[in-house]
Amino acid sequence: MIETLRVGAERGFIEFRHTLTNAQDLWGYFFPSFGLLITLYFMGDAKLPGTDFSLGASTLPSSIGMLLAFGGLITIAQYLIVDREDGTLLRAKATPHGMNGYLIGKVVSTGGMTLASVLVVLVPGLFLVDGLQVDAGGILTLLWLLPFAVVATVPIGAALGSLLDNPRSFGLIMLPIFGLVAISGIFYPITALPGWLQGIAQVFPIYWLGLGMRSVLLPDAVAAVELGESWRHFETFGVLAGWAVAGLLLAPVLLRRMARRESGSAVAARRERAMNSMVR
Amino acid sequence: MAGALAAGTQVPPGERVIDVRDLRMRYGAKDVLTGVSFAARRGEVLALLGPNGAGKTTTIEILEGFRVRSSGEVSVLGADPAGAGEAWRARVGVVLQSWRDHGKWRVRELLGHLGAYYRRYSAEARPRPWPVDDLLDVVGLTAAAGNRVSRLSGGQRRRLDVAIGIVGRPELLFLDEPTVGFDPEARREFHDLVHRLTDVDDTTVLLTTHDLDEAEKLADRILILSGGRIIADGSADELSRRVAGESEIRWTRDGRRFVHSAANPTPFVRELLLQYGDDVADLEVRRNSLEDTYMRLVHDFEGVQK
Numbered sequence: 001m002i003e004t005l006r007v008g009a010e011r012g013f014i015e016f017r018h019t020l021t022n023a024q025d026l027w028g029y030f031f032p033s034f035g036l037l038i039t040l041y042f043m044g045d046a047k048l049p050g051t052d053f054s055l056g057a058s059t060l061p062s063s064i065g066m067l068l069a070f071g072g073l074i075t076i077a078q079y080l081i082v083d084r085e086d087g088t089l090l091r092a093k094a095t096p097h098g099m100n101g102y103l104i105g106k107v108v109s110t111g112g113m114t115l116a117s118v119l120v121v122l123v124p125g126l127f128l129v130d131g132l133q134v135d136a137g138g139i140l141t142l143l144w145l146l147p148f149a150v151v152a153t154v155p156i157g158a159a160l161g162s163l164l165d166n167p168r169s170f171g172l173i174m175l176p177i178f179g180l181v182a183i184s185g186i187f188y189p190i191t192a193l194p195g196w197l198q199g200i201a202q203v204f205p206i207y208w209l210g211l212g213m214r215s216v217l218l219p220d221a222v223a224a225v226e227l228g229e230s231w232r233h234f235e236t237f238g239v240l241a242g243w244a245v246a247g248l249l250l251a252p253v254l255l256r257r258m259a260r261r262e263s264g265s266a267v268a269a270r271r272e273r274a275m276n277s278m279v280r
Numbered sequence: 281m282a283g284a285l286a287a288g289t290q291v292p293p294g295e296r297v298i299d300v301r302d303l304r305m306r307y308g309a310k311d312v313l314t315g316v317s318f319a320a321r322r323g324e325v326l327a328l329l330g331p332n333g334a335g336k337t338t339t340i341e342i343l344e345g346f347r348v349r350s351s352g353e354v355s356v357l358g359a360d361p362a363g364a365g366e367a368w369r370a371r372v373g374v375v376l377q378s379w380r381d382h383g384k385w386r387v388r389e390l391l392g393h394l395g396a397y398y399r400r401y402s403a404e405a406r407p408r409p410w411p412v413d414d415l416l417d418v419v420g421l422t423a424a425a426g427n428r429v430s431r432l433s434g435g436q437r438r439r440l441d442v443a444i445g446i447v448g449r450p451e452l453l454f455l456d457e458p459t460v461g462f463d464p465e466a467r468r469e470f471h472d473l474v475h476r477l478t479d480v481d482d483t484t485v486l487l488t489t490h491d492l493d494e495a496e497k498l499a500d501r502i503l504i505l506s507g508g509r510i511i512a513d514g515s516a517d518e519l520s521r522r523v524a525g526e527s528e529i530r531w532t533r534d535g536r537r538f539v540h541s542a543a544n545p546t547p548f549v550r551e552l553l554l555q556y557g558d559d560v561a562d563l564e565v566r567r568n569s570l571e572d573t574y575m576r577l578v579h580d581f582e583g584v585q586k
């Protein structure tokens with residue numbers, strides 16, 4: 001077990017390094033971050049509705065919550081789909097403890113890249129917006145929120161990735177996720193939405209990750225504009241824990257099913273289909 | 281005849297690295313394997329030949345543990361591949377038809393990383409993994425060690441696949457069409473490598489190929505799979521002896537070339553030499569080539585089927 005963790009972590013670091021030295025990958029990871037910075041810049045002096053608190057200062061932590069969710073949900077799903085098509089997963093299956101090493105490696109490399117993409121927003125963002133405030137309580141919240149962000153999203157992302165076996169159907173998970181971002185109070189307060197949309201948003205982890213990050217980075221007085229006029233840490237904890245449990249129950253079953261189906265002819269058939277759809 | 285051949289070479293039960301009995305595979309309503317039986321002993325090179333769609337890949341995938349069979353008994357290195365664990369996996373090497381994984385990795389980096397999974401299975405008699413520099417040298421990739429995998433030529437990529445297949449010093453190696461895309465020199469080097477694996481490491485090898493010349497050069501024993509079962513099992517010589525065929529006699533006389541076919545070449549050659557004596561030059565008698573044998577066996581079998 002320790003040996004697999006070690007080899008898997010080593011794999012994660014190697015992949016992390018590959019991404020950091022590959023312009024195309026970097027662009028893929030940091031494009032959302034740059035987009036966010038530009039958005040923050042244009043928010044300028046706009047105020048959070050009903051307060052004289054800067055809208056940018058509220059959006060920065062919310063979007064960090066969104067990046068965490070993207071990192072966990074989308075990145076790992078994308079990796080699983082692509083790696084299945086090019087045979088990386090089958091290679092892992094042909095290696096002793098290779099599947100576990102592969103998954104540990106993915107958690108490490110996507111975790112590293114997510115952290116990097118958060119820093120790319122956070123550091124320049126601190127200069128762009130005023131009013132952020134981190135106290136000891138905030139740091140304490142961050143200590144449980146970050147691991148929860150990973151555990152609540154990565155298994156679900158892996159489960160999603162194991163369900164689709166075609167990179168071209170990836171839009172099937174991207175679209176609903178973007179839809180969720182739109183209603184999760186990331187760029188605009190959720191209180192401005194109709195009640196039923198608020199209800200849907202509060203089922204999924206994106207809203208809660210945004211809320212959690214706001215609670216870390218904003219002064220407590222700003223909680224007054226949130227639903228329930230509080231940071232609702234207890235509920236955040238509950239919903240994220242629910243997703244974590246669901247993901248941890250579901251992902252191993254789906255991943256095992258996916259691994260069981262991998263074989264040379266499955267990879268070859270998938271490639272043939274990819275070639276055909278490219279020709280057309 | 282097919283029945284007699286299918287009985288095949290007897291391998292004593294205690295020496296069986298692979299033992300397959302009455303293996304059947306059915307996809308939906310289609311029977312792909314209809315009772316495959318064979319065995320392989322330690323250190324042996326077995327070539328699995330057969331027309332496309334005969335079930336070669338299905339057979340090898342079942343033995344690799346990548347596919348669950350419909351019925352039959354399969355034992356590979358003493359375990360059922362369908363439920364064998366990671367320790368079993370460490371003793372088996374797999375080279376599939378085509379890979380394009382790990383394109384961003386560098387050759388040395390990838391071999392070093394994949395080798396690390398085998399470290400805990402190192403034994404005194406068989407230290408694992410294979411040291412990367414030795415391995416690069418063995419497969420002729422030393423000069424490409426620092427290259428990205430996606431930048432390798434087709435032949436280099438294939439040699440990397442073979443290197444990954446043997447990085448854990450497997451006791452049993454599966455090779456699915458290993459030399460496709462090799463130039464003659466690379467092919468020769470690959471054959472030397474297989475001989476080295478079997479001679480030095482006592483590795484058992486099961487390979488599929490469409491290259492009959494390669495099967496004849498590499499394999500101790502040839503299995504011909506057709507219509508979902510083994511229709512012949514033996515060395516290239518044994519197989520050709522069992523198929524009634526014509527030998528080809530070639531010679532030159534007064535600068536002219538002659539070719540003649542005869543079921544029994546001995547009386548013909550005796551007659552030829554009596555008549556022309558030393559005028560006959562460049563005399564060659566060739567029994568059925570493996571290709572002739574193969575075509576004959578597959579055609580005869582398909583005839584029986586229809």
